[in-house]
Amino acid sequence: MENELVPEIHDILKLAREIKKDGQTLNPHSKPELVINDLKDNPTWQGVCKHHHGERFKTFPDKSDLFLLDVADNLASSTSRVLRFGRGERYEIDDSVFRLWKNSSSDIEKGRKLRSLELKEIIEFVAQNPSWDKYREKYNQKLIQQAEDAKLGNNIVSLYTHSKLTGQFYRILKNAGFSILDTELTDRETVSENYKDIVGKWKLTVFKCKVNFSQKPFRVRDLNVLKVREDIINEIQQKFQDNVLFKTSNEILLISNDGMLSDQIEQIIALYGFWLEKVSATSPITGLKPNPLRVIGNKTFNKYQNLVDQINPPICEICQLAPAEYTRIDEKSGVKEELCKYCRQIQEGGERLTKLAKWTYVEDIRTAWLKVSLDFDKLADTLRQLYIEYLKWLDIPDPERKAEIRFSVLFEFQFDYDNFLNQLKEEIVSKFDDENVEQILGDFFCVKIDKLSEIIKILRIYKEFIECYFPKFKETPESPIKLVISCSHVKFPFFEHWRYLKNPEDDVNVMLIGRGKMNIKLKQLGNLLDLKLANKTAIERLARMAETSEELAFMQIFSEEGIKNHPELQEALKKGFNLRDLLTYVKIKSD
Amino acid sequence: MPEYLEYALESEALILGERIKGGIFRPSCKTLRWSTITMALRKLFGPKDIHAVVIFDPEPETTYFVYSPAERVTGINKVPLQVEVLNNVRGKVYIVKNGDVNFPEEFVIFLGALISKGFGKCNLKYEGKINNIERTKGILNTRIPIKYKDKFLIEEKDKPVYGYLFEPTSETSGIYIKSLFEGSEVVGPKFLLR
Numbered sequence: 001m002e003n004e005l006v007p008e009i010h011d012i013l014k015l016a017r018e019i020k021k022d023g024q025t026l027n028p029h030s031k032p033e034l035v036i037n038d039l040k041d042n043p044t045w046q047g048v049c050k051h052h053h054g055e056r057f058k059t060f061p062d063k064s065d066l067f068l069l070d071v072a073d074n075l076a077s078s079t080s081r082v083l084r085f086g087r088g089e090r091y092e093i094d095d096s097v098f099r100l101w102k103n104s105s106s107d108i109e110k111g112r113k114l115r116s117l118e119l120k121e122i123i124e125f126v127a128q129n130p131s132w133d134k135y136r137e138k139y140n141q142k143l144i145q146q147a148e149d150a151k152l153g154n155n156i157v158s159l160y161t162h163s164k165l166t167g168q169f170y171r172i173l174k175n176a177g178f179s180i181l182d183t184e185l186t187d188r189e190t191v192s193e194n195y196k197d198i199v200g201k202w203k204l205t206v207f208k209c210k211v212n213f214s215q216k217p218f219r220v221r222d223l224n225v226l227k228v229r230e231d232i233i234n235e236i237q238q239k240f241q242d243n244v245l246f247k248t249s250n251e252i253l254l255i256s257n258d259g260m261l262s263d264q265i266e267q268i269i270a271l272y273g274f275w276l277e278k279v280s281a282t283s284p285i286t287g288l289k290p291n292p293l294r295v296i297g298n299k300t301f302n303k304y305q306n307l308v309d310q311i312n313p314p315i316c317e318i319c320q321l322a323p324a325e326y327t328r329i330d331e332k333s334g335v336k337e338e339l340c341k342y343c344r345q346i347q348e349g350g351e352r353l354t355k356l357a358k359w360t361y362v363e364d365i366r367t368a369w370l371k372v373s374l375d376f377d378k379l380a381d382t383l384r385q386l387y388i389e390y391l392k393w394l395d396i397p398d399p400e401r402k403a404e405i406r407f408s409v410l411f412e413f414q415f416d417y418d419n420f421l422n423q424l425k426e427e428i429v430s431k432f433d434d435e436n437v438e439q440i441l442g443d444f445f446c447v448k449i450d451k452l453s454e455i456i457k458i459l460r461i462y463k464e465f466i467e468c469y470f471p472k473f474k475e476t477p478e479s480p481i482k483l484v485i486s487c488s489h490v491k492f493p494f495f496e497h498w499r500y501l502k503n504p505e506d507d508v509n510v511m512l513i514g515r516g517k518m519n520i521k522l523k524q525l526g527n528l529l530d531l532k533l534a535n536k537t538a539i540e541r542l543a544r545m546a547e548t549s550e551e552l553a554f555m556q557i558f559s560e561e562g563i564k565n566h567p568e569l570q571e572a573l574k575k576g577f578n579l580r581d582l583l584t585y586v587k588i589k590s591d
Numbered sequence: 592m593p594e595y596l597e598y599a600l601e602s603e604a605l606i607l608g609e610r611i612k613g614g615i616f617r618p619s620c621k622t623l624r625w626s627t628i629t630m631a632l633r634k635l636f637g638p639k640d641i642h643a644v645v646i647f648d649p650e651p652e653t654t655y656f657v658y659s660p661a662e663r664v665t666g667i668n669k670v671p672l673q674v675e676v677l678n679n680v681r682g683k684v685y686i687v688k689n690g691d692v693n694f695p696e697e698f699v700i701f702l703g704a705l706i707s708k709g710f711g712k713c714n715l716k717y718e719g720k721i722n723n724i725e726r727t728k729g730i731l732n733t734r735i736p737i738k739y740k741d742k743f744l745i746e747e748k749d750k751p752v753y754g755y756l757f758e759p760t761s762e763t764s765g766i767y768i769k770s771l772f773e774g775s776e777v778v779g780p781k782f783l784l785r
Contacts, residue, residue, distance in 0.1 A: 216609075300750060301750060302750045302751055302752070304753055307753055307769055309769050310766045310767060310769065311755060311766065311767040312766055313764070313766070313767065493616045493618075495618070496616065496618060514655060
């Protein structure tokens with residue numbers, strides 16, 4: 001790392017306190033010309049001081065690497081330069097990050113300053129030619145707390161996210177072979193002209209890939225397919241670290257300059273017989289959008305491994321998409337299975353879910369499958385609505401035009417989303433005990449429960465954490481984060497649960513296989529859990545009635561007896577709860 | 592351009608078992624695929640070049656039926672199986688008009704599994720001929736083999752959902768043929784799309 005530009009450190013001066021010079025209080029980040037000669041031969045320091053070409057700055061990028069850093073800095077910024085505050089436009093400062101999914105107007109503190117480092121400390125640190133890891137290790141908390149752009153309305157991304165993303169974009173541009181001659185960087189005006197020209201010419205492709213499988217998992221061993229898919233996504237992230245901008249357990253967002261990356265990913269996926277749903281959009285750098293689906297002229301297609309026109313029996317019993325080439329006999333049940341090469345490969349991983357495997361051989365065990373999923377398209381749209389709302393609070397004119405959700409905001413969200421999932425898992429394990437929780441994926445668990453009413457514990461935990469991390473999603477018409485709980489006897493085939501788990505109908509969904517289902521909005525969850533259904537006998541009777549006939553149960557709620565025993569249910573129905581949802585909740589509560 | 596005969600289909604209870612390894616549970620396919628209806632019509636009207644698909648509307652309700660098949664030789668009941676049943680099924684059958692077969696105005700056909708137990712009876716009633724086909728881009732609502740997609744004026748687009756349907760080649764055997772499944776993005780007759 002010696003004598004190489006470390007792009008992630010380019011904004012370190014944003015952590016510096018103001019300095020006094022010639023009777024003025026100055027911000028070192030805005031006046032890099034005052035400090036540029038402090039570390040003349042240090043490439044990272046040159047990057048710190050010369051990565052802007054705007055009018056406000058006296059320095060400018062005068063080498064190709066620095067020019068790439070300037071472009072990367074813009075790609076990774078929270079707001080488009082085009083839509084930033086213009087000359088003479090008033091703005092106020094808050095160094096703290098305003099998280100669109102969490103914060104409200106009461107969290108804003110105008111004039112708040114968090115930058116606390118002395119300039120001398122920063123110069124001494126950069127003089128050691130630190131790496132990104134060293135930078136993070138030393139200043140992690142400060143980077144997370146400090147907004148990349150402290151102007152109110154722009155302070156929606158942390159310096160940590162911006163720094164990391166700048167590094168990624170810098171390397172993407174460099175590895176793509178984008179460059180500019182030093183002779184075209186002789187003065188700020190020329191740089192500015194060339195910049196405008198180049199960002200219209202250099203093109204990158206954003207593509208979003210959803211990895212799907214055709215297998216219908218039935219036995220515990222078949223569930224390896226989910227683990228394998230997660231492993232593949234992690235492998236893609238490891239292999240193409242700089243290109244991956246966002247990921248979940250089944251979807252990944254990448255950026256690249258050519259189709260080779262996409263081809264390599266398709267080859268990795270095809271090894272396991274998976275298929276890809278892909279959306280891609282190629283745009284000049286100025287027009288890059290994080291959701292390729294929203295780009296005019298995008299390409300969408302499904303990519304399968306080579307499928308033959310016809311298959312002579314036998315066909316693989318698990319995926320039904322390839323000829324069966326192997327016969328496997330299950331050791332415990334003695335059942336024979338005809339498998340293709342892909343499904344055999346997946347099953348060869350052995351039983352990775354050991355607790356679940358144990359449960360399936362014990363009688364009378366009930367399980368609740370719990371899946372949290374993120375709708376990427378809905379996320380981008382929801383964040384934009386929240387951003388418009390934030391700008392309106394600040395009375396910033398033309399909010400609909402200015403509210404653009406960029407890569408950095410999604411990256412910032414990913415950080416909180418991953419923490420949310422980790423905390424959710426820890427709390428579920430803590431409340432149900434580790435031996436009763438099988439974690440299948442980061443967002444997918446199986447919990448052994450004794451009675452249906454334990455589902456309420458899961459719902460309370462979910463409510464607690466989603467309100468802690470993403471309280472604003474309660475206010476939006478639809479939450480981009482969905483929860484599905486599907487509950488039955490442990491021996492019920494998983495592929496039937498999977499049908500519900502992978503297709504959430506609403507924000508919070510509970511499926512009691514063969515007994516009922518509940519699909520409600522996130523904002524209704526609190527009211528539902530607050531319903532005081534005190535008369536246990538009456539509730540149990542109502543639940544039994546509902547098993548036979550929902551209409552009969554409805555009449556019971558509004559009968560004379562219902563007025564006495566179920567006033568809360570009557571109120572809930574009047575407030576817009578659906579009868580079917582309420583009756584399913586009653587069944588859960590009564591068990 | 593092919594013409595289609597449209598029939599209204601009604602059935603109290605149907606079991607359209609999926610080909611999935613489910614142990615003691617057999618889910619039902621939620622669409623009436625080409626292979627099921629076509630083979631049933633060929634069985635009734637002879638092994639002619641008959642092709643048909645069905646679109647359910649509305650989506651049928653599902654319940655479960657438990658039964659215990661007995662060994663033929665010993666008569667002993669094996670482990671009980673739970674099958675998914677489609678109830679109060681309503682839909683439209685689209686038969687590719689065929690000069691060889693004179694389809695009646697109304698007829699009864701048996702589809703799916705456990706016919707001996709009373710499932711699968713479908714009443715078909717002729718509703719009319721469709722010849723001015725309006726084709727549009729949309730999402731396929733049934734399953735059609737790729738080799739017969741032209742009979743239904745289906746054109747694959749970039750987002751197919753593939754699977755395989757069984758086509759008998761004799762009384763005792765057959766092959767699995769590559770097919771477009773429900774959810775595929777296609778250009779086709781409006782009546783075959785979601």
